Amino acid sequence: IGKYVVRSVMAVTAGLSLLVLMALPAAAQDLIYFEIGKSLKLDPKYQQAITAITWKHKGNLAAEYFTKNAPVEYLGDLKGRLHLDPTTAILTISNMRKSDDGQFTVEVNNRLLPVRFNVVGVRKLDDYPVQITVRPQGCSSLTSRKCTLVCGGTFEGAEPVQYFWKKGKTGQWKEGGKTISISITKKTSSFPRYTCKVKNLFSEKESDPKANPFKKEPSSGPVPRSESCNNLRTVCIKAQCLKLKSIKFWKKTGSVGMMLMQ
Numbered sequence: 001i002g003k004y005v006v007r008s009v010m011a012v013t014a015g016l017s018l019l020v021l022m023a024l025p026a027a028a029q030d031l032i033y034f035e036i037g038k039s040l041k042l043d044p045k046y047q048q049a050i051t052a053i054t055w056k057h058k059g060n061l062a063a064e065y066f067t068k069n070a071p072v073e074y075l076g077d078l079k080g081r082l083h084l085d086p087t088t089a090i091l092t093i094s095n096m097r098k099s100d101d102g103q104f105t106v107e108v109n110n111r112l113l114p115v116r117f118n119v120v121g122v123r124k125l126d127d128y129p130v131q132i133t134v135r136p137q138g139c140s141s142l143t144s145r146k147c148t149l150v151c152g153g154t155f156e157g158a159e160p161v162q163y164f165w166k167k168g169k170t171g172q173w174k175e176g177g178k179t180i181s182i183s184i185t186k187k188t189s190s191f192p193r194y195t196c197k198v199k200n201l202f203s204e205k206e207s208d209p210k211a212n213p214f215k216k217e218p219s220s221g222p223v224p225r226s227e228s229c230n231n232l233r234t235v236c237i238k239a240q241c242l243k244l245k246s247i248k249f250w251k252k253t254g255s256v257g258m259m260l261m262q
Contacts, residue, residue, distance in 0.1 A: 032119045033160075035202045039094045042117050044106050046089045053089050054107040062104075063091060096121060098157065123158045124203040132196055132210035135179075140213045145184045147213045151196035152178070164197040169209075173197065184214045191215065 034040040042055075053065040057076065063084045065072045072084045078100070083092045089108050093100065104117040130152040139147035155161050164173045165180055168191045182188050193209040 032117055033122050033201050034096050034100075034119055036096060036098060036121050036123045038096055039092055040096050040100075040119065042091045042093075042104055042106075044089050044108065044113050044115055046108050046113070048109075050086065050089055050108055052107075052109055053084060053086065055084065055091050056105045056107075057100075058102040098123070121157075122160075122201055125155070125158055125161075125198055125200060125205040126203065128155055128158055128198070128205065129153060130196070130198050130205045130207045132194060132207050134210070134213050141184050141189075146181060148179050148181050149194055149196070149210070150179050151207065152198055155198065155200075158200050160200065162199045164199065166195045166197070167191040168193065182212075182214065188212070189214045 055063040057078060061075045062078050063072060063074050063082050065084060065086050072086065074082045078093060081094045089106060098121040101119060101121055106113050133150045135148040135150055151163050163176055163178050165176045166173050191212050192215050193211055195207055195209045197204060197206045
């Protein structure tokens with residue numbers, strides 16, 4: 001029985017050790033977004049005395065430090081944009097580029113630290129057009145009971161992004177998706193316009209207001225008429241009166257037509 005107990009304890013201990021080893025790298029992998037053109041500081045938070053440091057980028061040597069009497073050596077594509085602090089092992093990269101995406105690893109005192117810096121460059125939204133498109137094209141209350149509004153195009157290189165929508169001029173911004181669907185209702189038709197906004201970690205950009213496809217334009221008022229227009233068979237168009245022999249009306253779904261016979 002003792003053998004079985006020992007074996008069980010050893011199995012449990014081995015299993016827990018394996019779980020710890022599996023969880024450690026996963027917990028130590030940091031995803032870091034950086035702004036293109038700015039500097040990035042990578043801090044392994046090493047608290048002990050340091051005698052040697054090796055930083056790698058995508059598996060290639062980037063910076064090395066071995067003794068107090070020798071200067072830090074910089075190598076690879078990042079050379080000229082790196083600064084290593086030998087007392088803290090903090091690595092600073094200036095003028096970050098999209099090509100700098102990838103993983104940074106660090107060895108301190110000839111020991112690979114479990115932390116991994118996975119960096120992703122993000123561009124500001126200044127050069128990305130943000131406008132609202134209505135789908136399907138020409139969608140309105142005359143053609144459909146539902147329209148889709150799309151905020152902007154593709155934002156490759158500026159992601160991740162968030163989308164926000166505003167109804168009318170004084171409405172509150174509410175987070176939503178890239179697209180929203182609106183149906184023709186009394187409430188929906190009351191908003192004259194929609195506006196969307198795209199936001200990422202370093203910038204945001206707002207669209208111009210887009211007219212609500214379901215908003216009915218107010219009537220421009222009665223057609224001007226002259227004093228001579230005073231009988232039923234006279235039609236006034238732009239203050240010009242036409243004497244008519246007859247007027248015929250007909251009704252189609254959603255509209256009324258009129259035939260004039262002079």
